[in-house]
Amino acid sequence: MSYARGVLLTALATLTFVTLLITSSSLGAQAGAQAAAQAPRTVQDGVYTAVQASRGQALYAQRCAGCHGQALAGASAPALTGDLFTNKFRMEPLSALFIQIRYAMPPKAEANAQLTSEQAADLVAHVLKSNGFPAGQTDFPAADAANSPIGWPPGRGVGASSAPSPSWYSPTGNLAQLMRGVFFHNSNLIFSIQEAEAKDLPSPPITRPGELTTFDWGLMAYAGWPSVENASTALADASALLMLPGLRCENGRAAPNTEPDWIKFTDGMISVARRSYRLAQTKNKEALSKFTLDLSNACNACHRVYRDVGGRGGAGNTSGRCMHR
Ligand code: HEC
Ligand code: HEC
Numbered sequence: 001m002s003y004a005r006g007v008l009l010t011a012l013a014t015l016t017f018v019t020l021l022i023t024s025s026s027l028g029a030q031a032g033a034q035a036a037a038q039a040p041r042t043v044q045d046g047v048y049t050a051v052q053a054s055r056g057q058a059l060y061a062q063r064c065a066g067c068h069g070q071a072l073a074g075a076s077a078p079a080l081t082g083d084l085f086t087n088k089f090r091m092e093p094l095s096a097l098f099i100q101i102r103y104a105m106p107p108k109a110e111a112n113a114q115l116t117s118e119q120a121a122d123l124v125a126h127v128l129k130s131n132g133f134p135a136g137q138t139d140f141p142a143a144d145a146a147n148s149p150i151g152w153p154p155g156r157g158v159g160a161s162s163a164p165s166p167s168w169y170s171p172t173g174n175l176a177q178l179m180r181g182v183f184f185h186n187s188n189l190i191f192s193i194q195e196a197e198a199k200d201l202p203s204p205p206i207t208r209p210g211e212l213t214t215f216d217w218g219l220m221a222y223a224g225w226p227s228v229e230n231a232s233t234a235l236a237d238a239s240a241l242l243m244l245p246g247l248r249c250e251n252g253r254a255a256p257n258t259e260p261d262w263i264k265f266t267d268g269m270i271s272v273a274r275r276s277y278r279l280a281q282t283k284n285k286e287a288l289s290k291f292t293l294d295l296s297n298a299c300n301a302c303h304r305v306y307r308d309v310g311g312r313g314g315a316g317n318t319s320g321r322c323m324h325r
Helices: 003-037 050-063 083-089 095-104 117-130 175-194 214-221 225-243 260-282 285-306
Strands: none
Touching: 050 117, 095 117, 175 225, 175 285, 225 260, 260 285
């Protein structure tokens, strides 16, 4: 990465930013004018029909109830009614619920078992009805549902009070996504101090020489010991997310974050990540290299009990995860 290229990319990024600002303010003005004429519709305004919801109900019984429960109250998979559920989805337009059902449910469905957009729209109607939102005169349209601007009523909804409640900030992803997105890369960066000099971290990508993506460039923007410090603080602070109410394993089981040993493993993780931060601050390669063993032990301590038991963790069989060994 040359300095010139960095400057160029930064300049490009700034330009894009400015363009975005310009477009969004003019779009904002248009939207404002429209909003004055017509307030944005919300799920409170009758955005599906009773007939559509009953089609959805029949399909739900066949395709969804086995995991989410007949009454949507949750079984092996999470509940599709209640505060945690609605508070999770109300921060996005209704299109988010459609996308989740249409593209991700049932999990890992074979190509020939995937839902159509019409089926997913019917299921959205059934979920809305089950959450007490009123039916109206027109179906929730399947066409372009992934871009539907229908929203939720303002505010935090059921269970809202003036004091922030933990159910406001339920996680977007599951535990596997948190691990793969944050824990894996940041701990690997720290582990690589065993093989590399800190000044070479993160190593420049060699797969596409001369064709750096913004991601490659970004990796190199914060290099050397500070990158090891950043990875350590990211691990320490992201560990608090292991305690979030509503966090689940990919298999739908709640992360057991009221169990004393889960809390102990989380404390252990925070403590080793902080120690790694301190060692990175001292720039002591040898001490940190040795310490990476403690770091991997902190990951394994939890994995041994909640992830990798009797084949539960591997070979695609993840059904026993998030359950005490
Ligand atoms: C084999 C079991 C299974 C079946 C069948 C299934 N689901 Fe799911 N569903 C899950 C699991 C597990 C999750 C949680 C996955 C995650 O968080 O990544 C989930 C998540 C969801 C979510 C998101 C809930 C949230 O709080 O984030 C919705 C909505 C959903 N499913 C709807 C449906 C619908 C509608 C059907 C029927 C077409 C269906 N599911 C069929 C297992 C299933
Ligand atoms: C408090 C418990 C806990 C700690 C600490 C923890 N993990 Fe995990 N990890 C889990 C559980 C449980 C799963 C299974 C998640 C799922 O299936 O949704 C998991 C899954 C993973 C996965 C995904 C495996 C797959 O299926 O693809 C990776 C990667 C991972 N962990 C890495 C790490 C690393 C690296 C650390 C330490 C820096 C760490 N974890 C610390 C509990 C923990």
